[in-house]
Amino acid sequence: METVAYYNGKISEIDDMMIPMTDRGFTFGDGVYDATMARHQKIFALDEHLDRFWRSMAAVMITPNFTREELTNILNDLLTNVTGEAYMIYWQVTRGTGRRSHSFPLDATPNLAVMITPMSLDRGKQERPYRLRTELDIRSGLTHVKTINLLPNVLAAQRAMQESVDETVFYRMAANGDTRVTEGSKTNVHMIKAGKLITAPTDKLILPGIARQHLLQAARSLGMPVEERAFTVAELKTADEVFITSSTMMAGRVVSIDGESVGQRDEAHFIPLRTQLVDEWYAETE
Structure with a gap:
């Protein structure tokens, strides 16, 4: 695949991925993200990026329904779908899906999305x-x-x-x-x-x-x-x-x-x- 998209377990090319309009990331920007690069199937400074990702989730009161190990495995597994030298890896979590309301249920189920796209690597x-x-x-x-x-x-x-x-x-x-x-x-x-x-x-x-x-x-x-x-x-x-x-x-x-x-x-x-x-x-x- 040239690009990879992931949304709550579904995998496709980015242009083929469909996300519900009621995802709070779409209606409110209610989520956090992180991003880094990967080269030769190796992710740069992943531990540090995950540290920051978990701090961001805590700061906006999002409780993930996945562990750090599970997210690490998802990112590494998704990388096996691409063959180029270097890729940008972007991942985000939104608070969940539901009818539009500014307040949110504390037990909302988060939505996890990942995008992997080719990038140019040039000294x-x-x-x-x-x-x-x-x-x-x-x-x-x-x-x-x-x-x-x-x-x-x-x-x-x-x-x-x-x-x-x-x-x-x-x-x-x-x-x-x-x-x-x-x-x-x-x-x-x-x-x-x-x-x-x-x-x-x-x-x-x-x-x-x-x-x-x-x-x-x-x-x-x-x-x-x-x-x-x-x-x-x-x-x-x-x-x-x-x-x-x-x-x-x-x-x-x-x-x-x-x-x-x-x-x-x-x-x-x-x-x-x-x-x-x-x-x-x-x-x-x-």
Whole structure:
């Protein structure tokens, strides 16, 4: 099969899968998800993605009707239906199916869905320049939960595409007027200043990315100081290096923000950091 879809035990090509209109994911976006990549039938950082998935379910009061081991087996079994080198694996759980009502029964039976699609795996993806734009973050206070409510992210990503840049960086306005950087529409955002890796803290304003977690481990293994703290758009624009991370891209070097040239002044720290991340990404899926 070229693609694989799974819904509560049914398996088909994605375009052939039918899902009830009364699934609460369709009517309310009432669910959570996670995603990673697989190469050579091996799933990258699955344990960490499942940890986050279970945290997300707990945060929105969804009690799964499957175990962690059962979900692991489902994902690995579904991968046997495809033969390409690299695939994106997406899975989500919604609260269940029923007549439309904002409140929900606590004993609702969750619906589990999985999609597996081919993806391009190219080391050059990490080495090309990335260009960003900034935008006020109007999302909810649940951004640390990987919910399927992604309309603000979708609109921000669309505006980035229309402006011929790669990503939108969100910021929040602080009481003192500062513009605190939170994250990208689909990435985490980081900077290097004076040889130190600086990244936003994992509070309720950002999603704790799995690639972000591996980034911190890589930095520490290289003896690079790490600081998890809030920082402003102005700080980001004056950093020695700026880059974005995700589980399907790892580390992309940023060369401009809002049309202004940024970073590109500390290859001695950035290049080894990116190389270690990408090498780990490939090595884990050999």
